[in-house]
Amino acid sequence: MNKEGHVLNGALLALGLGLILAVDPTAGPLITESSSALALEAGRRVVELSLPVILGALFPDVDTAFGKHRKTLHNLPVLAIFLAFPPIFGNLQYVWVGVATHYVLDMVGSKRGIALFYPLSSQEYDLPTGVATSSKWANPVTFVVTAVELIVLGAVHYYVFALDTTFSEAATLLGLF
Numbered sequence: 001m002n003k004e005g006h007v008l009n010g011a012l013l014a015l016g017l018g019l020i021l022a023v024d025p026t027a028g029p030l031i032t033e034s035s036s037a038l039a040l041e042a043g044r045r046v047v048e049l050s051l052p053v054i055l056g057a058l059f060p061d062v063d064t065a066f067g068k069h070r071k072t073l074h075n076l077p078v079l080a081i082f083l084a085f086p087p088i089f090g091n092l093q094y095v096w097v098g099v100a101t102h103y104v105l106d107m108v109g110s111k112r113g114i115a116l117f118y119p120l121s122s123q124e125y126d127l128p129t130g131v132a133t134s135s136k137w138a139n140p141v142t143f144v145v146t147a148v149e150l151i152v153l154g155a156v157h158y159y160v161f162a163l164d165t166t167f168s169e170a171a172t173l174l175g176l177f
């Protein structure tokens with residue numbers, strides 16, 4: 001995907017995710033908060049997510065200028081670094097979400113894959129879906145990919161685990177520490 005697609009994907013994902021996270025899945029089927037409190041919380045979440053996710057969504061394509069495109073910054077070790085920053089340094093929260101969705105959009109929405117295991121392997125992984133990045137279908141495909149991502153994330157948040165569970169909370173719940 002091109003920059004436009006990645007910004008669109010990041011912005012819509014942040015918007016959807018902000019709305020998803022505003023509702024606490026453990027609160028039960030009845031929402032006790034007033035609708036204005038809920039709207040305020042949703043707005044705060046959307047703003048909180050928007051810039052980090054959009055920045056993250058733009059980051060991998062820096063490798064068009066430095067390194068090998070779709071390899072140097074399009075791999076799981078780079079994603080792991082972004083995941084490690086919040087618990088270790090207390091910054092860059094949510095940037096990994098943008099990096100992850102960039103990978104998904106490149107693999108699902110465009111013709112060429114990404115080298116997930118670079119620098120261990122230069123093999124590019126791709127799904128048999130997607131259109132050329134210059135295609136007039138690029139934006140519609142981006143909308144569909146984003147919608148599917150949000151459906152999956154929403155289902156996980158409500159039925160599997162709350163997406164804003166912190167690492168230490170999760171570890172405590174699992175009895176790791």
Ligand SMILES: [Zn+2]
Pocket residue numbers: 001060061070074102106
């Ligand atoms: Zn890319």
